[in-house]
Amino acid sequence: MPAYDLPLAELYRYRPERNEPPDFDDFWQATITESGHHPITGTAEPVDFGLAMLETYDVTFSGWGGQPVKGWLIIPSGLSGPAPCVIEFPSYGGGRGFPVDWLTFPCAGYVYFVMDNRGQGSGWRQGDTADLAPEGNSPHTPGVMTLGILDRESYFYRRLFVDALRACRWIKSLPAVNPERIAVTGMSQGGAVSLMAAALEPDLSAVMPDVTFLANFRRATQMVDTPPYNEISLYCQIHRDQVDKVFKTLSYFDVVNFAVRATPPALFSVGLMDTIAPPSTVFAAYNWYGGEKEIKVWPYNGHEGGGSYQTIEKIDYLRRLWK
Numbered sequence: 001m002p003a004y005d006l007p008l009a010e011l012y013r014y015r016p017e018r019n020e021p022p023d024f025d026d027f028w029q030a031t032i033t034e035s036g037h038h039p040i041t042g043t044a045e046p047v048d049f050g051l052a053m054l055e056t057y058d059v060t061f062s063g064w065g066g067q068p069v070k071g072w073l074i075i076p077s078g079l080s081g082p083a084p085c086v087i088e089f090p091s092y093g094g095g096r097g098f099p100v101d102w103l104t105f106p107c108a109g110y111v112y113f114v115m116d117n118r119g120q121g122s123g124w125r126q127g128d129t130a131d132l133a134p135e136g137n138s139p140h141t142p143g144v145m146t147l148g149i150l151d152r153e154s155y156f157y158r159r160l161f162v163d164a165l166r167a168c169r170w171i172k173s174l175p176a177v178n179p180e181r182i183a184v185t186g187m188s189q190g191g192a193v194s195l196m197a198a199a200l201e202p203d204l205s206a207v208m209p210d211v212t213f214l215a216n217f218r219r220a221t222q223m224v225d226t227p228p229y230n231e232i233s234l235y236c237q238i239h240r241d242q243v244d245k246v247f248k249t250l251s252y253f254d255v256v257n258f259a260v261r262a263t264p265p266a267l268f269s270v271g272l273m274d275t276i277a278p279p280s281t282v283f284a285a286y287n288w289y290g291g292e293k294e295i296k297v298w299p300y301n302g303h304e305g306g307g308s309y310q311t312i313e314k315i316d317y318l319r320r321l322w323k
Contacts, residue, residue, distance in 0.1 A: 004223075004275070004278075005223070005272070005278050005279045005280050006279070006280050008272065008297065008299075011270075011279055011280060011283040012283065012287070013287075014280050014283045014284060014287060015284070015287045015288060016216060016219070016256075016284050018254075018256055018257055018260065018288065019217075019218065019247070019251045019254060019257075020251060020254075020257045021248070021251050021252060024251075024252060024257055027152060027252055028200060028252075031158060031162065032162075032165065032200065035064065035065075035162045035165070035166065038062055038065060038066035039062065039066075040061065040062055040166050040169050040170050040173075041061065041062050041170075042059060042060065042061030042062065042170045043059065043060050043061075044057035044058070044059050044073050045057060045058045045059075046058075047099075049098065049099050049100055051074075051099060051100070051103075052077075053076065053077050053107075054074050054075065054076060054077060054099070054103075054106050055074070055075040055076075055077055056072065056073070056074050056099045057072070057073040057074070057075075058070070058072065059071040059072060059073050059113070061166065061167060061170045062166065063118065063129075063159075063162065063163035063166050063167070064118070064133065064158075064159040064160075064162040064163055064166075065132075065133060065159075067118075067132050067133070068129070069115065069116060069118060069129050069163050069166075069167070070096055070116040070127070070128040070129045071096055071113055071114055071115045071116055071167065072096055072098075072099050072102060072112075072113070072114050073111075073112070073113050073174075074099055074102060074103075074106040074111075074112045074113075074114075075106070075111050075112075075176055076106050076107075076109055076110075076111075079111070079176065082175065082176060082177055082178040082179075083109070083110065083111050083176060083177065083178055083181075084109075084110050084111070084178055084181035084182070084183070084205075084318070084322055085110060085111040085112065085113065085171060085177045085178065085181065085182045085183070086105040086110045086111075086112050086113075086182075086183050086184075086185060086318070087112075087113045087114075087115065087167065087168060087171060087182065087183070087184045087185070087197075088102065088105075088112070088113070088114045088115070088184075088185050088186055088190065089114075089115055089117075089164055089184070089185075089186035089189070089190035089193040089194060089197075090114065090115075090116075090117055090120075090125065090127075090186065090189075090190055091124075091186065091187045091188035091189045091190045091213075092117075092120070092123070092188055092189040092213065092228050093117075093120050093121075093122070093123020093124055093143075093228075094117065094120060094121060094123055094124045094125040094127065095116050095117055095120055095121025095122075095125055095126050095127015095128065095129070096114050096115070096116040096117075096121070096125075096126075096127055096128065096129075097125040097126060097127075101125065102114050104311055104315070105315075108315050108318075110318070111174075111176050111177050113167065113171050115163065115164060115167045116128055116129040117129065117160065117189075118130065118131045118159060118160060118163060119131030119144055119147075119156070120144065131144075131147075131156070131159065133154075133159055138150070138154065140231075140235065141231040141232075141234045141235045141238075142231070143227070143228055143231045144156045145228050145229070145231035145232050145235075146231055146232060146235040146246075149232075149235065149246055149249050149250070150242060150245050150246070150249065151249065152248075152249050152252045152253075155249050155252075155253065157214070157253045158252075158253070160193065161193065161196050161200075161253070164184075164193045164196065164197050165196075165197060165200055165201055168182070168184065168197055168201045168204070169201070179203070180203070180205065181205045181322055182203075182204055182205050183204070183205055183206035183207065183208060183318060184197045184198060184201075184204055184206075184207050184208070185207070185208035185209070185210070185314065186209065186210070187210040187211060187305065188210070188211055188212070188213040188276070188277060188303065189213045189214065190209075190210075191209030191210050191211060191212035191213065191268075192209070192212055192213045192214035192215065192255045194207050194208065194209045195207060195209050195212060195255040195258050195259050195262060195285060196255060196258045198258070198262035198263075198264050198266070199258035199259070199261040199262040200258070200261075204264045205264060205265075205321070205322070206264050206265050206266070206267070206317070206318065206321055207262065207264050207265075207266045207267075208266070208267045208268075208314050208317065209266070209268055209269075209285070210268075210269045210305050210306075210310055211269060211270060211271055211274055211276075211277050211282060211303055211304075211305040212255060212268065212277060212281075212282050212285050212286075213228075213276070213277045214253060214254065214255050215254060215255045215256050215259075215277070215281045215282060215284055215285040216254065216256055216280070216281040216284040216285075217229075217232070217247065217250045217251075217254055218247060219278070219280065219281055219284075220277070220278055220281045221233050221236075223278045223280075223281075224275050224276065224278055226275050226276050227276070228276075229276070232246065232250075255285055256284050256285050256288050259285040259286070259288045259289045259290065260288045260289070260290050261290060262289060262290050262291060263290050263291035264291055265291060265292045265293070265321055266289055266291055266292070266293040266294070267293075267294050267295075267296070267313065267314060267317045268282070268285075268286045268289075268293065268294065268295040268296070269295065269296045269297075269298065269305045269306055269310050269313070270282040270283065270286070270295060270296075270297055270298065270305070271298045271301035271302050271303060271304065271305045271306075272297060272298065272299045272300070272301070273299075273300060273301060273302045274301070274302045274303045274305075275302060275303070276302070276303040277303060283295075294317075296310060296313050298310070
């Protein structure tokens with residue numbers, strides 16, 4: 001059972017009341033409509049990293065506001081015809097790194113795309129995408145959790161989420177990709193972005209969110225004092241008069257509210273000793289999820305979750321799902 005959270009049997013029943021604003025759907029529809037004013041374009045330039053069995057491409061596509069977002073496209077050599085595709089969103093603080101960091105799914109035979117995180121990529125793996133939006137100039141706790149947090153229009157994750165949606169739509173247009181077999185995945189922040197995409201991007205085939213972050217914000221910030229949630233706690237500690245406004249903004253980005261709208265088959269994971277994304281917050285997203293779902297529980301693991309064991313689970317899941 002978890003070291004500090006609810007017992008496992010209670011976690012499977014934990015379905016908290018959602019803090020969902022009444023205009024949640026209107027806000028996201030307006031955001032998608034606004035983003036559509038900029039055409040989705042992209043380039044994929046061949047690059048040579050010495051991976052003889054793979055074709056590797058340096059991608060630049062138009063994300064939020066038409067701004068350039070980087071990524072890697074990796075295609076197994078010799079594919080004939082459109083193939084299933086896996087899109088991955090990196091976790092908090094990291095970036096796209098190099099193609100050699102992302103070999104698992106291409107080696108399993110899938111077209112693979114990893115999207116860079118705007119304004120991050122200096123924490124644990126390097127990135128190449130700037131956050132160019134003027135909204136990024138607001139006072140905030142170091143990190144991006146509170147960047148623009150007093151206004152849903154300017155909050156950092158509005159830009160990142162739109163980047164991800166536009167990445168999915170650009171990938172669907174590629175001749176190498178079977179648009180009916182696209183899965184999204186990611187760990188922590190990447191898992192949250194995946195759930196958002198599963199809710200807002202039509203016709204995704206599967207979602208595989210690991211140790212999901214950005215879920216059940218109020219509970220998370222009251223349970224743990226670890227990064228990155230503590231960025232929100234520290235902000236509220238200093239800006240005592242803005243607490244209600246902070247959580248009002250966060251209600252538009254809580255992935256529990258996206259999970260209830262998502263329907264593709266889903267494989268979740270959770271570490272029961274996770275002190276970064278508390279197990280109950282992960283289960284909040286899982287228990288509210290709107291489609292067919294499974295969850296892999298790692299009883300003695302923290303935010304690393306299942307690691308390579310979970311990767312094997314995901315490969316097997318796609319093999320079963322896509323036959």
